[in-house]
Amino acid sequence: MTSTQLRKAFLDFFEEKGHTIVPSSSLMTDDPSVLFTTAGMQQFKPYFLGKKSPYGKRVCSVQKCLRTSDIDEVGDESHLTFFEMLGNFSFDDYFKKEAIEWAIEFLKEKCGLDEGKLWFTYFEEDKESKQILLDLDIPEDKIFSFYKEDNFWGPTGNKGPCGPTVEIHYDLTGKSCSDDCKPNCECGRFVELWNLVFNEFYQDDKGKLSPSKQKGIDTGLGLERLLAVMQKKSSVFETDLFEHLGSSRILADHIKSIVFLATEGIIPEKIGRGYILRRLLRKAIREKGDLIDLAKKVIEMYKNIYPEVKEKEADILTVIQKEKESFGKALEAGKKEYNKIKGAITGASAFELYSTHSIPLEVTIAWAKEDKKEIKNIEEFYELEKKHKEISRAGAEKKFGGLGKEADSAEAIKLHTATHLLHSALRQILGDNVQQMGSDINSERLRFDFSFGRKLTNEEIKKAEDLVNEKIKQDLEITKQEIELKQAVKSGALSFFKEKYPDNVSVYAINDFSKEICAGPHVKRTGELGDFKILKEKSSSAGVRRIKAILK
Ligand SMILES: [Zn+2]
Ligand SMILES: [Zn+2]
DSSP states (O other): OOHHHHHHHHHHHHHHTTOEEOOOOOSSOOOTTOSSOOSGGGGGHHHHTTOOOTTOSEEEEEEEEEOOTTGGGTTSSSOOSEEEEEEEEEESSSOHHHHHHHHHHIIIIITOOOGGGEEEEEETTOHHHHHHHHHTTOOGGGEEEEOHHHHEEOOSTTSEEEEEEEEEEEESSOOOSSTTOOTTOTTSSEEEEEEEEEEEEEEOTTSOEEEEEEEEEEEEEEHHHHHHHHTTOSSGGGSTTTGGGOSOHHHHHHHHHHHHHHHTTOOOOSSHHHHHHHHHHHHHHHTOSOHHHHHHHHHHHHTTTOTHHHHTHHHHHHHHHHHHHHHHHHHHHHHHHHHHOOSOEEHHHHHHHHHHHOOOHHHHHHHHHHTTOOEEOTHHHHHHHHHHHHHHHHHHHHHHSGGGGGTTOHHHHHHHHHHHHHHHHHHHHHOTTOOEEEEEEOSSOEEEEEEOSSOOOHHHHHHHHHHHHHHHHTTOBEEEEEEEHHHHHHTTOBOTTTTTSOSEEEEEEETTTEEEEOOOOOOSBGGGGOOEEEEEEEEEETTEEEEEEEEO
16 A cells, blocks of 8 residues: 555545544644644544534544654654644543544454554553453453553643553564563554544643543554564655655655745744744755755645645645755855864864854864875864753754743743752763753653663662652752852853853752752652652663653
8 A cells, every 4th residue: 555545545435434534733723732743643632621512523644743752863753843633523522432442443454454463552441441351352462551641531731631542563573672661662563553642631730630521542652663573664754645755754744844834934044833844854965965856756645635735736846955055055155164274173172163154074084184284182072062062952842842831830830940850860870971962841750861871770760769859758858049150050050051141140049969050840849849750761862861750
């Protein structure tokens, strides 16, 4: 089956089950908690909350989505910035039984997948879903329960519909890596295909769950992943959605996002959505390939599904051409600066060219080689770049996610203070090379990304958890001090935000255990936090680990 046939098969299948086919919504969502549309349910959010749906109670769609949190991971087997999500939705109509049954039926009957390779996960408290799976003759040893972190969805933002999920995973290799090998294992054996969300709760802005007045189904099935499985390809890049692009993975992925972002009228800029487009464009330009030609191929590939790409063809090509020119000018200006450098090229001078003229390190090195200039202390570049990335990432999260969007939730504030404790605990246990690489907090859990080269041992995780709990038990006061940025940095306060912050900043200290430049807010004393529990420690990207934790 080709991608075109698969989209049609999905929509036909659910149309036969009484669903109205609704076209994809724009990539630019008005949901303030995200920059771009990342899931099919976004355009249907009001209907889950009781607003009458003009399409009836059952709908299905193929939604174009853009996810930028994985931008640095693109190029491996599964990470994409632009992708399409197949989904079926029910607003106060059918519920778990039909959703699960139809999902299995579709994968088996229409996609031709071997039922024996389908594995299932469910939320531990949702015994109903487990029973439904057993009633469908799914063997018990292919059904696994997980906690909230893996099998409970939502809400997006700090309030809204949410509920338990059932996930359908596909067994790619049939080979166990260990006695504990099951869906969600990181060994690469399983790929998550379909997420079925059962919206049966409503969470208010205080984090309180109550049964929702109406129940809803929200599902998401990644088109590219399913296609790779069906076409027996080892990566999405070998499917018909990519093979005609015949370029590097990064370029093949980025050119799609570029085309679809430009279709929306977004232009390259220094901030917000335009910044994402510029970043993708400049990375693509460096990948050596004919961007204009590739963009035309992408437009041809998608014009029958999303006619707007064809309508906007001229605009799209202009955006690409103009950015190529302005990046070309940046290169020219950078070369002039470069020519002024006397003696060896160092990591610091290469970084200066990078930060002021966007000259990538590879380009600077190539220039130096041409000129037979000496290159030394190049590792300094990576240190400076890392620091710079942390600052801009933290800044972006502050603006577009993280605590910024729900600073008024009491739970989120507690989790934010817990994040500071965790950060210091990790540095104390693993060493000062641990640095914050990102953080995302909602009223349910914290997520903390940090630089570290390997998986943490169970003892290390336990130690970190214990140390945070010890500091909570000591009921330490959190103090805030407004000082000059320079002074704050000098005092050893962790300073990921320093470029984004004004000359005077606030420093939050927890006794002498933690000290961070931060906009807050925080609780008054650590005793308010309750029990700290690490749910998960896993890889986030190369050299970066991710911890998810909660307060009980
Ligand atoms: Zn495994
Ligand atoms: Zn903070």
